[in-house]
Amino acid sequence: MSASVLFDTPGPRTRRRSRIASVIVVLLIAAGLGWIIYTLAQPRDSSGITLPGYFDWSRWDIFVLAELWVRVGEGLLATLQAAAVAAAMALVVGVLFAMLRTSTFAVVRIPATIVLEFFRGMPVLLMMLFILLVASTGAFWAVVLALGVYNGAIIGESLRAGLAALPRGQREAGLSLGLTQFQSKVFIEFPQAFRQMLPVIIAQLVVLLKDTSLGYIVGYNELIRTTMNNLGSSVGNRYLFSLFLVTLVIYLAVNLSLSAVARRLARRRSPGKLLPKDQITPTASISSIAMPNGNPEDRTTE
């Protein structure tokens, strides 16, 4: 075990005390969870009728139907589809914004900055509504366009930060070789900035995937809308809780695996890795914080 700088290697007495504290906490948490599960499992009265508890088979029996899983799969597919199209768009918009924002012409730079700030400061949901009502594109494109533009603005900002963080010599070397400003930006600076910011960008794409769930509100049949609304109303309210748990598990599975990929990339890509002993708290819990890039998720916007 790599000890933290903050406390000494515990002696026998502290170890015992910490073990006791641990046991108490585990017991408390277990008691809390047990209480929740017990309460959920209790049959409940609702206006005279006794409904079975939430873990009763009658609340879960729909999940043996293959048809239901097909519909859940369709919902998941719709979510992934919207996320994929929006991600591609966000990358293009992001590169474009970063280009315009770092332009040497003030005529280009200043309007680009204003537009960027406008998009970053506005809720995505409002943007979806805007596209839905003004451009009347249908729910899918409202979700995709809004997510693409919003996340594009954020990716653009982080690319700009990446460009700003490059050593000046890179650009100077490019210019002294006879490249134009534009060429130096495209061929020399951008590839490096992109590489540097890749973890942040990927983490932002995970956020984008999570945000496709806003489609629930603007009427796009993504995962939550499919399971909770469409399936929920066709199989009855009785299954709402079970459907909720299933949806939650699906989202967690998809997002956690994507986050893991992002984290691994962050670890592999970072140039100046610090050794674990340079961190204040134990390594197990902090993963990548002390690296120059930081934890990619800390830089993203929810």
Add this chain to the structure above:
Amino acid sequence: MNAVIENLPRFIEAFGMTLWLLVLSGACALIIGTVIAAMRISPVPSLSAFASVYTELLRNTPLTLVLFFCAFVLPQLGSRLPYEWAAFIGLTLYTSPFVAEALRSGINGVAVGQAEAARSLGLGFMQSTTLVIFPQAFRMVIPPLINVLIALTKNTSVAGGFFVFELFSAAKELANANGNAVIAILLAVAAFYLVVTIPLGIVSAHLEKKLAVQR
């Protein structure tokens, strides 16, 4: 434009709800997030394990699903909360792990030498954290914390999809009622959001620059 001016009281009412959600959930999320961050760095393994599970679970669940739980599933479990409070609970729960992560990255951002110096002077865990680490970490976490609050401002709009009358639902309602002034109304609502988010963003950027010079 007339549609905007005529409906100004409605806008103000909605803006009030947005601010209410922002301030209340922001404050509670700061408290819960601090507790979670403290648990995460604590020497007791079960506490830090609990904190990291809590963080990972909530951070990887979409806000829509969290609010859905608070608005529709909780009543099934017997809660009688009005939708405003359900939205408040959902936003607080969702924001707290982001606060905890911002705090934790601030703590990790303090140079190790500081902790080592404090320890070699004979300070204990409590003394070195409260007297040496936290005062330095606190200044570093302010910009990321402001960014969390900006995100929260934008996230309050999701509550509008769950029967809370705030700016987003106002936008929907008024745009439906005034078909000829949709763009003006949506831009007005956007302006209300920007009134909160842009100043916060400027403060955050300013502080970040100031701290960067000092280091």
